[in-house]
Structures are given as structure tokens and as C-alpha cells.
Amino acid sequence: MTPSTTPTATATVSGLMRDISGIGQDKTRGGYSRPVFSTAETDLRHWFTEQAARRGLDVGTDRNGIVWAWWDTATGARQNAVVTGSHLDSVPGGGEFDGPLGVASALIAVDILRRRGLRPRRPLAIAVFPEEEGSRFGVACLGSRLLTGAIAADKARNLRDLDGNTYADVAAANGQDPRHMGTDRRTLQQLGVFVELHVEQGRGLVDLHQPVAIGSSILGHGRWKLTVNGQGNHAGTTLMKDRKDPMIAAAKIMVGIRDTAKNYRDARATVGRLQPVPGGTNVIASRVDMWIDLRHPRDEITAALAESIHLNAQVVAAEEGCTVSFGVESLSQTVHFDTGLRNQLQTLLPDAPVLDTGAGHDAGILTGHIPTAMLFVRNPTGISHSPDELVEDDDAEKGAAALADALAGLLGAAQVIG
Structure with a gap:
């Protein structure tokens, strides 16, 4: 036309x-x-x-x-x-x-x-x-x-x-x-x-x-989903020493993501979304999902950064009595x-x-x-x-x-x- x-x-x-x-x-x-x-x-x-x-x-x-x-x-x-x-x-x-x-x-x-x-x-x-x-x-x-x-x-x-x-x-x-x-x-x-x-x-x-x-x-950049699994419970009746709180582990993991990225020149690492489940104010979460965006000019550095974050998350989660799962959702070289x-x-x-x-x-x-x-x-x-x-x-x-x-x-x- x-x-x-x-x-x-x-x-x-x-x-x-x-x-x-x-x-x-x-x-x-x-x-x-x-x-x-x-x-x-x-x-x-x-x-x-x-x-x-x-x-x-x-x-x-x-x-x-x-x-x-x-x-x-x-x-x-x-x-x-x-x-x-x-x-x-x-x-x-x-x-x-x-x-x-x-x-x-x-x-x-x-x-x-x-x-x-x-x-x-x-x-x-x-x-x-x-x-x-x-x-x-x-x-x-x-x-x-x-x-x-x-x-x-x-x-x-x-x-x-x-x-x-x-x-x-x-x-x-x-x-x-x-x-x-x-x-x-x-x-x-x-x-x-x-x-x-x-x-x-x-x-x-x-x-x-x-x-x-x-x-x-x-x-190069990708998106990963990291899930911290803990024990859901009552916020008022569960003593601090008895908790397996995935939100605490998630908070430490997020700080670790920032610190890990600083070790790689030109790396970018962002946690842009965090979702506790079930998400009640008076509920200790049973799990926390977070989505991580990682970027670097060299694809092997992006992969190494993701692996470092995963390993650190496993250690941090274990300290809180929690476990983690980690998987890529999208990846572009x-x-x-x-x-x-x-x-x-x-x-x-x-x-x-x-x-x-x-x-x-x-x-x-x-x-x-x-x-x-x-x-x-x-x-x-x-x-x-x-x-x-x-x-x-x-x-x-x-x-x-x-x-x-x-x-x-x-x-x-x-x-x-x-």
C-alpha cells in the first residue's frame, strides 16, 4: 500500500x-x-x-x-x-x-x-x-x-x-x-x-x-529465581530461638548478593522483586521467593557470579535452618x-x-x-x-x-x- x-x-x-x-x-x-x-x-x-x-x-x-x-x-x-x-x-x-x-x-x-x-x-x-x-x-x-x-x-x-x-x-x-x-x-x-x-x-x-x-x-544478562524455604508459624507464639524464618535468610542473602557483585568489576546484580508466602503481617513466612537480575560484559563472569550467589545463599540459609532452590528463568549472552x-x-x-x-x-x-x-x-x-x-x-x-x-x-x- x-x-x-x-x-x-x-x-x-x-x-x-x-x-x-x-x-x-x-x-x-x-x-x-x-x-x-x-x-x-x-x-x-x-x-x-x-x-x-x-x-x-x-x-x-x-x-x-x-x-x-x-x-x-x-x-x-x-x-x-x-x-x-x-x-x-x-x-x-x-x-x-x-x-x-x-x-x-x-x-x-x-x-x-x-x-x-x-x-x-x-x-x-x-x-x-x-x-x-x-x-x-x-x-x-x-x-x-x-x-x-x-x-x-x-x-x-x-x-x-x-x-x-x-x-x-x-x-x-x-x-x-x-x-x-x-x-x-x-x-x-x-x-x-x-x-x-x-x-x-x-x-x-x-x-x-x-x-x-x-x-x-x-x-550479557539473565534472571534467576531463588527460593528460601523455612517453617511457617505464628508470629506471636513462636520464640526467636525456635524459628526457621526464610525472611531473615533472604535479607542476609540479598546483602550478600550486593557484596558478591562488588567483587566482579563491571558486574550488576539486582533483587527487584521479593515475595514472602503467605505474606501476612502476623505470620512467619514459610518461604520467600526472590528474583535476581545479573549482568556483565563477559558471559563467563555472569555465570561465575550466579554460582557464587547460589553457594553463599546455601550457607546463609542453613544458618537459619532453611534451604534454598535456585534456577535460571531467562539468560541472554x-x-x-x-x-x-x-x-x-x-x-x-x-x-x-x-x-x-x-x-x-x-x-x-x-x-x-x-x-x-x-x-x-x-x-x-x-x-x-x-x-x-x-x-x-x-x-x-x-x-x-x-x-x-x-x-x-x-x-x-x-x-x-x-
């Missing part, structure tokens, strides 16, 4: 972001809470579908819940496509720009290319990936993992949220057929390259005084983006510095199947996964313009004649 010209002639990234700024606001945490298949995330999907349709793009959702919006060539053949896009879900109480900035910028990039009078020689697709943050079902980049086979379909279908709902059941309630989830070689064969624009989740561009950067790599594609982007965007990132992205999952790259837009606070995340309007528009320049070069776009 040929994109229309009237509805989006004056659209901007900042304008699109303002359009969705009221969706998913979290009055308790601040910021935004937009877990996958929530009302907020579903509303954002509808918003994207409407915006893409206004541009004459052919929109559809695949069997893994990924929304695709296609700008086809004159032949209509969907091969060797240039793909951009990001995600619309968020962490609990997250920032405004993490994910939606890349989606809004992709839409505006289409507008920019159209205003330049260009038409693509290769098809262009905008992709919106579900459950990128893993905030509801615990596995980050779940949509791209399903697409590429990085997670088994049965494992994904049986993931559960905190309310006990399986991913399969929730997906089915939202119009997907979970029986068909899994590796999608047909779609993968249509894709040529992927360039994801994202808010920078650090201070690199602030310190370099630049609005846009090109990504070089993603630090350090990703180096395609050198050839990165060099091409450096030619197209000569002023953009090259930066690595400690944050995971769908681009990192896809890199094992097609050449991928990332563009980062300056975040003046340097803070992300927080309401303090920020992108200034001028930088947002510069990011979309840089994305348009990159896409034009990759598409082999030609001037429309006549």
Missing part, C-alpha cells in the same frame, strides 16, 4: 507521545504500568494499529502476538524487509519513553520518508513486540523469543503471572490461539535487517553532548550487533557516537537470525525504568530524523518521479 498524506502531515514524535501520555499512568508508583495484555497495553496496541492504518500501512498480528505494519513495494513481495519498531509494555511504574518512543519514532520516520517523496525498493515493516519487559510473566523479550525459537512454545504457554494465570490463557482471552505459538520461520525469512530506536538507559549521550547514538553491544550494519549506519549518521548498553532489547534476540542494530536517543536524566526517565521534544524529533535517514539508506529508497 502507498501511505496516505493527509492525516499525518504535521505529526511529530512528541505529539504522538502526548497522545498516549494518559494511558497506563500508575497513581500508586508513579510513572506507567503497562504489563502485556493489560487494558493499558491493549489500548496502546489499538492506538498503534490506528496510527499505522492512517498511514496506509498493512497491519496484522502474527501467531506470537507481534503486531506488524507493512509499507510494501510496488511488487508487494515481502522479502529482505527493513524492520524497525520496539515495544509498548512497561515495567511497573516505568518511564514514559521506554518502548513507545521507538514505536512513535518509527511512525514519524515513515512520515518523513513520505514527505521527502521517497518510495522504498525494499519493503519496510514496523514491529511491536509483546512482553519485552517480562514484567508480567517473568521472561523478557518473550515475543521475539517465541518468533526465533529462543524459548520453547510449551514453556511460554505455561508461564504464570502473579495471579496464577498462564500466558496461554491470557493470550487466548485476547484473541490469540496459543496452539500456534512458537518459531515462525516464514516471518523470519521475510526479514532482512532490524534497527530498533530506544531511549538511552544511561548517561552516555549526556556526557558526549549528542542527541543520538548507534548501539554496539548489549551486556552478550550481544555484539552486526558490524557491517553498524558501519553502514555510521556512514549514514556520521555524527552519531557508538555506545554499548546494559539493557536488554528485542534487537538482541533477533541478532542471531538477521543483522540488527540500535539507535539511542538522549535521556538527560540518565535514569530509566523510573518515572524520572526523560526525552526532550527536540531530541525526540532528531531521533526520528536519524531513524528516517538510516531507513532511507537501508531501503535503497528512490525519488518518486512524476
Whole structure:
């Protein structure tokens, strides 16, 4: 289809972001809470579908819940496509720009290319990936993992949220057929390259005084679940000497995680979620679940850090009369983006510095199947996964313009004649 010209002639990234700024606001945490298949995330999907349709793009959702919006060539053949896009879900109480900035910028990039009078020689697709943050079902980049086979379909279908709902059941309630989830070689064969624009989740561009950067790599990272098992009991009748309290062990283990990570240069270790069971104020917990995020540029260090944490947890738990179980929930090795594609982007965007990132992205999952790259837009606070995340309007528009320049070069776009 040929994109229309009237509805989006004056659209901007900042304008699109303002359009969705009221969706998913979290009055308790601040910021935004937009877990996958929530009302907020579903509303954002509808918003994207409407915006893409206004541009004459052919929109559809695949069997893994990924929304695709296609700008086809004159032949209509969907091969060797240039793909951009990001995600619309968020962490609990997250920032405004993490994910939606890349989606809004992709839409505006289409507008920019159209205003330049260009038409693509290769098809262009905008992709919106579900459950990128893993905030509801615990596995980050779940949509791209399903697409590429990085997670088994049965494992994904049986993931559960905190309310006990399986991913399969929730997906089915939202119009997907979970029986068909899994590796999608047909779609993968249509894709040529992927360039994801994202808010920078650090201070690199602030310190370099630049609005846009090109990504070089993603630090290896993973999520582990550690469970401390103790003895549930009455808070008022159980003497201190008679307790096997997993909460005490968990507290000591968390401090140990911090101290262990300090022994590894460039390591990051975070306990972002802690869940005592049953969770009553006047109840000694029977168990405590904690989820640990570990990251390091070298995958062997990430593995060594996880093993050290496990061993220390066993010792600490035993001292409190408790036991532990420890298992990986997701693991991504350090990703180096395609050198050839990165060099091409450096030619197209000569002023953009090259930066690595400690944050995971769908681009990192896809890199094992097609050449991928990332563009980062300056975040003046340097803070992300927080309401303090920020992108200034001028930088947002510069990011979309840089994305348009990159896409034009990759598409082999030609001037429309006549």
C-alpha cells in the first residue's frame, strides 16, 4: 500500500507521545504500568494499529502476538524487509519513553520518508513486540523469543503471572490461539535487517553532548529465581530461638548478593522483586521467593557470579535452618550487533557516537537470525525504568530524523518521479 498524506502531515514524535501520555499512568508508583495484555497495553496496541492504518500501512498480528505494519513495494513481495519498531509494555511504574518512543519514532520516520517523496525498493515493516519487559510473566523479550525459537512454545504457554494465570490463557482471552505459538520461520525469512530506536538507559549521550547514538553491544544478562524455604508459624507464639524464618535468610542473602557483585568489576546484580508466602503481617513466612537480575560484559563472569550467589545463599540459609532452590528463568549472552550494519549506519549518521548498553532489547534476540542494530536517543536524566526517565521534544524529533535517514539508506529508497 502507498501511505496516505493527509492525516499525518504535521505529526511529530512528541505529539504522538502526548497522545498516549494518559494511558497506563500508575497513581500508586508513579510513572506507567503497562504489563502485556493489560487494558493499558491493549489500548496502546489499538492506538498503534490506528496510527499505522492512517498511514496506509498493512497491519496484522502474527501467531506470537507481534503486531506488524507493512509499507510494501510496488511488487508487494515481502522479502529482505527493513524492520524497525520496539515495544509498548512497561515495567511497573516505568518511564514514559521506554518502548513507545521507538514505536512513535518509527511512525514519524515513515512520515518523513513520505514527505521527502521517497518510495522504498525494499519493503519496510514496523514491529511491536509483546512482553519485552517480562514484567508480567517473568521472561523478557518473550515475543521475539517465541518468533526465533529462543524459548520453547510449551514453556511460554505455561508461564504464570502473579495471579496464577498462564500466558496461554491470557493470550487466548485476547484473541490469540496459543496452539500456534512458537518459531515462525516464514516471518523470519521475510526479514532482512532490524534497527530498533530506544531511549538511552544511561548517561552516555549526556556526557558526549549528542542527541543520538548507534548501539554496539548489549551486556550479557539473565534472571534467576531463588527460593528460601523455612517453617511457617505464628508470629506471636513462636520464640526467636525456635524459628526457621526464610525472611531473615533472604535479607542476609540479598546483602550478600550486593557484596558478591562488588567483587566482579563491571558486574550488576539486582533483587527487584521479593515475595514472602503467605505474606501476612502476623505470620512467619514459610518461604520467600526472590528474583535476581545479573549482568556483565563477559558471559563467563555472569555465570561465575550466579554460582557464587547460589553457594553463599546455601550457607546463609542453613544458618537459619532453611534451604534454598535456585534456577535460571531467562539468560541472554552478550550481544555484539552486526558490524557491517553498524558501519553502514555510521556512514549514514556520521555524527552519531557508538555506545554499548546494559539493557536488554528485542534487537538482541533477533541478532542471531538477521543483522540488527540500535539507535539511542538522549535521556538527560540518565535514569530509566523510573518515572524520572526523560526525552526532550527536540531530541525526540532528531531521533526520528536519524531513524528516517538510516531507513532511507537501508531501503535503497528512490525519488518518486512524476
